[in-house]
Amino acid sequence: MTKKNASKPSAAPVSSAPRVVDLEHYVPAYLTWIANKLSRGASQHYLEIFDVGIETWRCLVLLAIEGAISAQQISRVIGMDKGSISRCLKGMQERGLIRTELDAADGRLRIAVLTPEGRTLHDQIMGMxxxxxxxxxxVLDDGETELLMSMLRRLHENLPAVETATQEYAATHFPQAKGAKRRRAED
Structure with a gap:
């Protein structure tokens, strides 16, 4: 800038382009892309080799850890729809991977229990x-892997705050929305 032009304020360029998400810096996009591609790849291999999809694998993992678990608990942990989990467990039972029984603490609640066949399948898939x-x-060293896991845990624990912020934003900016009206009425 020359001295002559230095005293004049420069106007910011006016852009008529619509605002868009900067995908190079939008964390939810990368998390979604990675999760989708990892799940799709795993599901293809698990179906081809073991004749089970990714949902069955996820249920097997929790069953191997817990021994017995309800569809509601699985849904809470992995964030899948309870109906999808129930259908998955039904298919697993038909294949002899689990059996169901009533929960000793709550006789109305049905829980899935891993069978020896289910444990064998879990162990086979676990290697892959x-x-x-x-x-x-x-591509990460041990320290980076630990840091990544620590950050992912913190982000996972922060998800309730994300839902609260989203509800508040929706109620403020879109009060006419059916859900926003319902939430305000509940307050």
């Missing part, structure tokens, strides 16, 4: 799942 994880994380 851990190899996929190893390959995925191979």
């Amino acid at each position: 799942a851990l190899e996929r994880e190893r390959a995925f994380l191979s």
